[in-house]
Amino acid sequence: MFTCFKKSSNKVSDEITYLEGIFEPRPEGFKEIDVEKYQPISILKNGKDKPVKHRRRNSMYPKQSKKNIIKLNKIVMDEKRLEKDAFINEFNSEIIQCKGCFEKFNLGEHQIVMSCSGCNGFFHCHIAGACVGPNCSVILNGKKESLKYCMSCVNPYLKVNIEDNGLCLCKSCEDLSDIPNYYKEV
Structure with missing residues (x-):
């Protein structure tokens, strides 16, 4: 609906004149706009006319409650523990042969005592001991750690x-001059 004000000479009138009579008629199916339904919105920031602001999220991910976080952590820890236990059981069931007596032992039995540094074999018997030579010793955390040898790898x-x-002298440290003579007794 189009309107205009009728102007008379130097006098402004409040009378509204509709333009339908001046222009051609509207086509069929044309709907009139309900003026009362579409009221203009004020751009002033007061009262009811204030435009609605959309709130932004503080983060992309929603926050979970602490109880849910604790439950999820417990579930994850239980799963990891079960997985670790399964691996340990599988690892402990591995069979290793003693190079001294050729018996077979599970690692879970804790019968294998040492690994020889000379032949790299695993032993539970025929153990000579830890070497007393300076080339085979290292100090770790204030404690002296030495390489261990089997009876076939020492003199x-x-x-x-x-x-x-529990002590021995390996073949490589036997020729050193730093070793006290009581270790070299025959």
């Missing part, structure tokens, strides 16, 4: 290698 004629005291 069987030395007294220190035959005694069952």
